[in-house]
Structure formats: C-alpha cells, structure tokens
Amino acid sequence: MAGGAAAVVALALLSIAFGSTVIPLHDVLRAIAGALGLGDGQGSGPVASIVVELRLPRTILAVLVGAGLGIVGALLQTVTRNDLADPFLFGLSSGAAAGAVSVITVFGDRLGIWTLPVAAFSGGILAALVVLGLVSRIHSQGPERLILGGLAVSFLFTALTNYLVFAGDQRAAHSVLFWTMGGLGLARWDNIGLALVGTASVGGFALRSHRSLDALLAGESTAESLGVPVARLRWSTFLVSAFATALLVAVAGVIGFVGLMIPHLSRRLAGELHFRLILACAVFGAVIVLASDLLARTLLPPQELPIGIVTSSLGAVFVVWMLLRPRQER
Template identity: 65%
Template structure:
C-alpha cells in the first residue's frame, strides 16, 4: 500500500513538474498559453499559425522536459543495476570511466576538430568516447580472466583516470576560447534537447528498461550473495558482464546528449529502496520515477536560479548528492 501511494504521488508530482518546466524559465509563460501551444502541436486546436511563444514551448521546452525524464529515469535504473551487481552502495553510472570517455570525445570536438558532421558531431563523439571507455574496461576484465565486482570497479577507475587525463590535456592544448563550453558540457545540461535527437535517447532508455524488466529476478537472486545466486542457476560473472555492457551503452547514449550529470544514479536507488524494499521489480520502477523527478527539478532550478543565465545541472545534483552522502555516513555512524 505504501509503495502504490508513493508511486501515485510521484506520478502526480512528475506531471506538475513537467508543466512548471514548460512554463517557467528565463521567459515566464502563462499556463493558458502552454496548454494552447500543446493543443496546437498535437492537432487539437484549429489555429494554423504559431507564435514565438508557441515555438519556445514546442521546439525548446517540451523536448527538454522529455529529455530530463528519460535521462533521469535511465540513470536511476543504471545506478540500481550497478549497485546490485557490484554490491557497492556508492556505485553509480560514472564509476566505470563512461563519463570520462564521453567527456574526452566531446572535448576533442569542442577544442580541436569542430563540428565536422554538423549538429550531430558532439553527441556522436561523446557516444563513441563513452563506448571506447566501456570497451577498454571490458578488455581489461577479460584479460584478467575474472569478472569479479572488485576487479570491475578497479578497471573502471583506472579507465576513468586515463580518460580524465586525456580530457585535461585537450582542454589545455586546444582552443582556450572554448573553455566555457567545455566546463558547461562537463557538468551537464539539457540545452541540446531537440526532437530529432530524442529517438536516440529513447532507444538507450528502451534497451535499458527492457533488460531490467526481463532480468529483475536475476538481480533479486544476487541479494543473497554470489554463492546463493549460483546455487539458483545464475552464472554470476556472465550476468555481471551483461549488466555492465547494457549500462555502458545506455549511459553513453544519455551522456552524449545531456553531458556528465553526477550523483543521480548514486542517490536515487537508495531513495527507491527505502519505499519499495530490496526486491528489484518495484525498486526499478521507483528508481526511474525518482530519477526523472530529480533531473527535472534540477533542470528547472538550473534555469531559474540565475535567469537569464543557465547553471549546469551538475552543480545542483552534486550539491544535493554531497548532502545525501553526508547523511548516509552519519546514519551508519550512529546505527
């Protein structure tokens, strides 16, 4: 009963936040105009001509809201999966070098090559960088011959440090005038949201959600430990590798459009398990819901705190995440 109450309240807040995100910003828009523009966009209105306000709502803010929901929900599920298979409460989507690889690819475009392929250059470079980092981690753990959780984490950290070094070199050796763009992208934001790149993010989220929906019982088996899971017929090493590859693909897709947004995947699974319990059938759903709420709320705050200037979302999520980790440490200290 408590789970369904939280789910219902969360969905209601999600709808409210969605309308606020469309109407609030550097240019406040009345809710009546928002509803009118959305009716026109979906063919529910007889008006043929669109005003500049309609363009702001339909072309800029609506895809931004959808991107926030998809990325936040996706990072929440990724964090829940990784914390389960690594048995590490501090595991998140960016622990395994994925963000560092994506950042290196994006910074290469910003500071060195430029937009060789038009508007798709930056997302494509970031995606390739993230997948290159994931492939490097995969090669490392295959060479080690053992895909244990500890080796996976250590391989990810090593790759993360390596690509961070590459990123820093590119920043200092490239075009210094692009430093602001590099900083903003490295801290994340929803400014690249467009209707034409949303299908890419939907694909990443769809693959992730399908995997989580089909394999949540295997995740439940891991709660009793690796030996218990193996006794139930689960090949733990193979399953852990499958989770890593799916999470790597999804995270690379998210980062390629939104940039590096930390702490969402770390915080959200803990919040979800507090209401859903340890089993993954419900915790995946709440992780997705809480991730979407956190991302949309952070994006809204990023747009209105210093309006008309926009803050990177990573500043807000990192601030919230630091407080969350402090609370976790204090609670465990006194337990």
C-alpha cells in the same frame, strides 16, 4: 509511485512554463494541445513555438536522462555489491566527456549537428571496452576487479580531457566547462531519440532480468544454485549500462550523482526487489533531474547554470546524510 508520477507531471509543466520568459500554464497546455491536434486551434504563434520547439523537447530529455541514469545506478549497485557504484565510477561518463571535448577543442564540427553526440557516444563505448579488456586480462570475475578497472579508466580519460582542454582551442573553454558539468540545452526533437533508445534499452533489460537480479541479492553462490549465470549477468548488465550511459551523456553531458542517489532513495520506498525498484528509480530519477534543471534555469537569471552543479550539490548532501545515519538504518 502515484506521488512520484504526479510530481513528474507537475515539474514537467513548471519546466515548460518557466525560463527566460515565463509562460502561463494555460498557454502551455493550449500549445501542447494544439501540437497534438486537439483544442480550439489557437495553439500557434510565438508562444506555441517556444513551448513545442524549445521547452517541450528539453523537458522530455530531462525525464529520459533522469530515468535512465537512475536505472543504471540501481543495476550497477546490484551486480557490484557496492552502494557507491554509479555510471561515473566506471569511467563511462569520463570517456564520453573526452570524446566530446576532443570535438570542441581539436577536431571541430565535421559531422554537423551530430558531431558532438557521435563523439561522446564513441568515447563512452571506448571507455567501456577498455574496462572490459582490462578486467578480462585478470582471471578473477569478482565485482571488485570491475570497480578498480573502472576507476583506473575514469582517471585516464579525465587526464585526457584535461590535456585536450589545455592543448586545444582556448576559446572553447566555456563550452567545454558547461558540457562537462551537464546541460539540457542541446535538446531537440531530432536528438532526443538517442536518449529514448538509451533509457528504453536499460529499462527493458532491467525489467526482463529482474528475477535474476533479485536472486543476486542473496549472494553469488545462492544465485548460481538457482541457475543464474552470475558472470554472464554481470557482463551483460555492464555492457547495457555502458551503452545507455553513452547515449545519455552524448545528448546531456555529464550529470553526476543521479545514479548514486536515486537507487538508495527508491529502495526506502519500493523495497529491494527489482521490478518495483526499477520503476521507482525511473520515476524519482525523472523527478530529480526535472527539479535540478528547473533550479539551474531560475537560480541565476538570465544565465543558466550547468545542471551538474545542482545535482553534485544534492549528491554531496546525500552522501553526508548516508554517513551520519546510524549503521542499522543503512
């Protein structure tokens, strides 16, 4: 955890320093100190504006998105008993993507700067409600039903997104492509509060429910015998995860595989019990997204790659690594 926290700080400073214009680290620290009212009062000017108004919000958003998606992945893997569960398996991100694409290609910017986040959040929540409504029609409460319902909704909203891309304004195709692959370019001081609310809500829920989640590791029957309301815990976890994912996708787009990779990596370092696991997922999720964003901005200058390309590449390597490990090590 100490190493992970140090990596977060180091990557955050590098993320602020590197970009289309490289800023020396001492200027970065001076600008941040000036914004906090510290230092010698020299933290002003164009460099300070770049640091404080553009790069610092982006870095904070990367930390929040990585931490939030990592925690959501850990919760979903626990309550579904599925090692491949993540926010995108349940259609949450597909619904948010469909909402955002509908604004970009069809409806237009009717609510100003808040149009895209509101549409993406609405799409994510709609997808979650459809999944819950679909599963509630089936009397079984097993986690496999939730997974199948999520997959069906994910395919449905993906098809809707593709239809909107082809039926809408073709000139917006580049914006759609970049947004559906994820990016932190929308980060501003006035919208990172959405990501903060999403990460804080799922993190607070996970820490408050960590003992019930630990009991669930021993099986549903054992958890029920210990007084854990398994069905209610599963639905509560899914709703909180849907809420957090919708908020995160609303400001950062679809960033894949973070919720899948981070819980597995964190368990090898922090163990299975959820108090330490949740903290580890938050720290190492922030590390992965910060590092991926830094690579996305520096691999193909002066262009900026969608961050989803980097995380998907890492995720593909991770899944292959999982498959090739001996069974006793999984």
